[in-house]
Amino acid sequence: MHDATALKNLMINDNGFGFDPSTGHTYNLSASALEIVRLFNNGADEAEVLTFLTETYDVEERRAVHDLDGFFATLCHYGLLAQRTEEVEA
Numbered sequence: 001m002h003d004a005t006a007l008k009n010l011m012i013n014d015n016g017f018g019f020d021p022s023t024g025h026t027y028n029l030s031a032s033a034l035e036i037v038r039l040f041n042n043g044a045d046e047a048e049v050l051t052f053l054t055e056t057y058d059v060e061e062r063r064a065v066h067d068l069d070g071f072f073a074t075l076c077h078y079g080l081l082a083q084r085t086e087e088v089e090a
Helices: 031-041 046-056 061-077
Strands: 017-019 026-028
Touching: 031 046, 031 061, 046 061
Parallel strands: none
Antiparallel strands: 017 026
């Protein structure tokens, strides 16, 4: 599970240009990346994003999971997504 708090602060336009006002960094998003970011920003969870990818791009779930994991890794690298730590109840 990921924490998309920083991703929600990303300002994006319809052309895929992203601006992070907290860092001043800019990003160029592909059409599919733009859709994924918008889904997250509108409250979708990872399962819903995966369903969107498999249905919209007609790809096998295994491939969509691989590609989404790679995209998450890129977002984490740029500080736009973080691993959410879950507390375990005793």
